[in-house]
Amino acid sequence: MKIQYLSTLALASILSLGMAAGCSNPCAAKTPPTGSTAIEVTTDPCAGKANPCAAKADPCAGKANPCASKSRSVGGPLAAELQGKPVLVDVFAEWCSACKNIAPTLAELEQDYQGKVHFVVLDMTNNATVAEAEAKAEQLGLSQFLAETKAQTGTLTIIDPATGTILEQHRNNPDKSAYTTVLDSALAQN
Secondary structure: OHHHHHHHHHHHHHHHHHHHOOOOOOOHHHOOOOOOOOOOOOOOOOOOOOOOOOOOOOOOOOOOOOOHHHHHEOOOOOOHHHOOOOEEEEEEOOOOHHHHHHHHHHHHHHHHOOOOOEEEEEEOOOHHHHHHHHHHHHHHOOHHHHHHHOOOOOEEEEEEOOOOEEEEEEEOOOOHHHHHHHHHHHHHHO
16 A cells, blocks of 8 residues: 555656656646556546647657756766765655655765765755755755755755766655666766
8 A cells, every 4th residue: 555655756856847847747636647657546537538739739849858958967067075975865854754764874875985075965944954064055055956955855965066967756656776876887987
């Protein structure tokens, strides 16, 4: 049951991200996913009706994904003090259940990569810590990144400081290997 809930939540998150970008298929939510075992659909609300989206052109066809540049870069190189090592940014809040879930993984990463990776915490717990995080983000070259992710606590993001490229980003993912693979690859290139 918990897996079904998490799968449904993940699907809803993905769909809402697409809708925010203006590139969603309004019929996608009406059609059950093929091959899905996580979501049980007893009746199809669109059965027997013509698909209202079938004749419409995809509004994003031929256009660059407006989210691609936002999600793959923090806006440019990071501050000089972060150069030379991959940067792992933790968007954190004390009240965040996702943050508590990934805390053991983050602690292991900090121990395993001590001195090899820059760890940056941007605390969204309350107005005072948000103000501190915004000042810190501006100092480190992460202002654009924070503006785009501050509502997404429990997010860990690995960034190449030389280019500002986001190498990997996960929200509420306690799988340590999802991070170590990327960190090891980034360290091998330096």
